[in-house]
Amino acid sequence: MARLFPDYEPVGVVPAALLPLTPDLAIDEPTLRRHIGDIAATEGISSILVGGVAQEGYALSADEHARIIDIMADEVGDRVPLMHGIVAESGADAAAKARDADRAGASCLLVFPPAQFARGSQARPEMVIAHYQAIAAATDLPLLVFQYEMSTGQGHSLETLVKLVETVPSVRAIKDRCNHPVMHEQTIRTMQSMKRPVHVLTTHSAWLLSSLVLGCNGMLSGAGSVFAADHVALWNAVQRGDLTAARAISDRLHDLNVCFYGSPIVDMFTRMKEALVLQGRFPSAAVRPPWLPVSADERDAIRAALDKAGLLGRRNMKNGKDNRP
Numbered sequence: 001m002a003r004l005f006p007d008y009e010p011v012g013v014v015p016a017a018l019l020p021l022t023p024d025l026a027i028d029e030p031t032l033r034r035h036i037g038d039i040a041a042t043e044g045i046s047s048i049l050v051g052g053v054a055q056e057g058y059a060l061s062a063d064e065h066a067r068i069i070d071i072m073a074d075e076v077g078d079r080v081p082l083m084h085g086i087v088a089e090s091g092a093d094a095a096a097k098a099r100d101a102d103r104a105g106a107s108c109l110l111v112f113p114p115a116q117f118a119r120g121s122q123a124r125p126e127m128v129i130a131h132y133q134a135i136a137a138a139t140d141l142p143l144l145v146f147q148y149e150m151s152t153g154q155g156h157s158l159e160t161l162v163k164l165v166e167t168v169p170s171v172r173a174i175k176d177r178c179n180h181p182v183m184h185e186q187t188i189r190t191m192q193s194m195k196r197p198v199h200v201l202t203t204h205s206a207w208l209l210s211s212l213v214l215g216c217n218g219m220l221s222g223a224g225s226v227f228a229a230d231h232v233a234l235w236n237a238v239q240r241g242d243l244t245a246a247r248a249i250s251d252r253l254h255d256l257n258v259c260f261y262g263s264p265i266v267d268m269f270t271r272m273k274e275a276l277v278l279q280g281r282f283p284s285a286a287v288r289p290p291w292l293p294v295s296a297d298e299r300d301a302i303r304a305a306l307d308k309a310g311l312l313g314r315r316n317m318k319n320g321k322d323n324r325p
Contacts, residue, residue: 005081008107010144010173011199011217012046013235014083015039015224018273019055019068021286027064031282033075038281039225040076044232046218048076049110052085054222054269059288069104081107083144089114091134098138108142110175111135118153125160132168142172144201147187149179158186165191165198173199175220185214206261209250212238222268223260226275227253227311256305270294274302278312
């Protein structure tokens with residue numbers, strides 16, 4: 001398949017799509033089409049992340065993963081660049097998925113760290129470099145490094161990131177979730193000052209305004225599935241230096257971000273699905289194991305936070321009538 005956006009750069013506002021499921025845990029294809037179309041219609045986004053962990057990538061079969069990619073590419077692939085998540089546990093598998101993504105029209109690839117990295121890759125940075133080299137040998141698409149917290153064992157030291165960028169030229173951006181403000185700022189300054197500058201996109205959605213003002217080149221967030229337009233407005237306000245407007249947006253979204261990104265963080269995408277149900281955009285918040293539904297109390301807290309943010313009825317109009325829950 002020919003690349004529709006050959007000059008795409010991984011910068012700006014990138015929402016991460018979620019995956020609607022039916023109550024019996026099958027993929028809800030009609031809702032998925034509406035969901036991806038809704039995100040794509042948001043003026044000001046630069047691309048959409050598809051096929052990542054936000055879409056329960058670890059719980060999908062290869063055939064299911066291919067099917068959801070085909071649906072989303074068919075629905076919006078000629079309108080907005082698609083960033084494909086590469087969720088793989090070996091270099092060979094990652095390379096195969098990268099080739100499939102390239103054939104499916106991906107504009108760039110977000111590489112998730114293998115689980116095995118948690119068992120000592122920080123002492124063996126050559127493991128990290130070899131993983132990306134395997135992917136780069138399979139495609140020349142731009143690659144994004146998903147930087148996890150160092151405490152997970154899957155994060156990379158700044159020295160490793162520098163070596164990776166120097167060794168693998170197709171690495172064009174870092175999706176930073178180090179969750180450490182000092183390290184985050186060091187990463188931004190270092191990556192952007194290299195001989196070949198590399199973009200840093202924040203995924204620190206729990207403290208997004210603080211992160212953006214440090215000079216990130218963009219943001220990538222699952223919460224964009226719920227309020228992409230607000231992320232665009234926040235990004236634009238920071239870019240034009242209007243911190244009063246940016247703070248007002250951040251304040252309005254604060255309680256909702258607390259709900260989404262509270263402990264345990266593993267539930268963040270489940271909470272976002274509940275928000276989409278409450279907005280009337282998903283008929284079900286079903287998730288596949290190992291994820292579990294949220295409690296009734298947590299659902300009530302999400303509803304209250306949506307209402308406070310003015311989002312409970314957004315994009316929830318049918319036949320001219322307000323259908324907010």
